[in-house]
Amino acid sequence: MRFTRAIVRPPGGNFAHGLTSASAGPPDLEEALGQHRRYCDALRGCGLELTSLEPDLRFPDGTFVEDAAVVTARGAILTRPGAPTRIGEIDSVGGALDAFFAHKLGIAAPGTVDGGDVCEIDGHFLIGVSARTNDAGAGQLAQHLRQLGYSASIVDIRASKTLLHLKTGIAYLGEGVGLVGAGIERELAPMSGFGIRELIAVSAEESYAANCVRVNESVLMPAGYPRIAAALRERGFRPLLLEMSEYKKMDGGLSCLSLRF
Numbered sequence: 001m002r003f004t005r006a007i008v009r010p011p012g013g014n015f016a017h018g019l020t021s022a023s024a025g026p027p028d029l030e031e032a033l034g035q036h037r038r039y040c041d042a043l044r045g046c047g048l049e050l051t052s053l054e055p056d057l058r059f060p061d062g063t064f065v066e067d068a069a070v071v072t073a074r075g076a077i078l079t080r081p082g083a084p085t086r087i088g089e090i091d092s093v094g095g096a097l098d099a100f101f102a103h104k105l106g107i108a109a110p111g112t113v114d115g116g117d118v119c120e121i122d123g124h125f126l127i128g129v130s131a132r133t134n135d136a137g138a139g140q141l142a143q144h145l146r147q148l149g150y151s152a153s154i155v156d157i158r159a160s161k162t163l164l165h166l167k168t169g170i171a172y173l174g175e176g177v178g179l180v181g182a183g184i185e186r187e188l189a190p191m192s193g194f195g196i197r198e199l200i201a202v203s204a205e206e207s208y209a210a211n212c213v214r215v216n217e218s219v220l221m222p223a224g225y226p227r228i229a230a231a232l233r234e235r236g237f238r239p240l241l242l243e244m245s246e247y248k249k250m251d252g253g254l255s256c257l258s259l260r261f
């Protein structure tokens with residue numbers, strides 16, 4: 001799928017008040033804003049036109065717009081984030097999607113879904129049941145995706161101590177190549193059943209780099225993980241390295257910062 005648009009939202013002044021399990025200290029807001037600008041520049045450089053939402057201080061995690069919707073070539077689905085403090089984020093994201101989708105599906109209570117738990121593999125969607133996405137939400141999302149003409153399967157990652165979201169530990173880069181984080185191969189074995197010919201193992205030391213994003217001809221990945229960058233180059237991919245230190249402090253990755261379609 002070739003992307004032409006993305007929705008983004010820079011972090012607000014209370015970004016440090018967001019949810020996190022990391023112990024690296026609070027993010028530096030100015031540095032976070034600079035990293036976000038460079039991320040947006042990278043998306044534009046890949047050919048995308050951006051819709052930038054204003055920061056909303058009611059939702060300090062709101063920069064992670066990916067969690068508020070699942071956007072496909074055939075339709076958009078608003079989620080219902082698993083953290084109660086984030087549920088209201090879908091309103092502004094849904095409003096932005098109105099410009100591109102005449103009708104949107106949605107997740108209803110008691111279901112919860114975070115977009116970070118959804119990984120597309122050439123028209124098949126893996127949906128992770130996690131601390132943020134529950135069984136009811138995953139079931140609803142799978143039904144919606146099938147209604148749109150896609151296939152879907154559910155992967156339970158709740159036993160993993162290292163995964164906040166499914167895409168914390170995996171990425172699909174296209175052309176049959178995926179990344180999988182160390183120690184979670186068993187949970188993510190279903191990836192190999194949907195046209196993936198090669199899974200690149202990500203070491204524990206470079207585990208953060210498992211969250212990469214293929215955007216047209218480039219693969220956006222966090223800077224500072226040379227082995228994964230080299231592995232991608234060896235396979236003909238073009239890694240585009242971006243500093244993500246301040247988002248890592250808030251349990252966020254590259255995919256979290258945009259909705260691409």
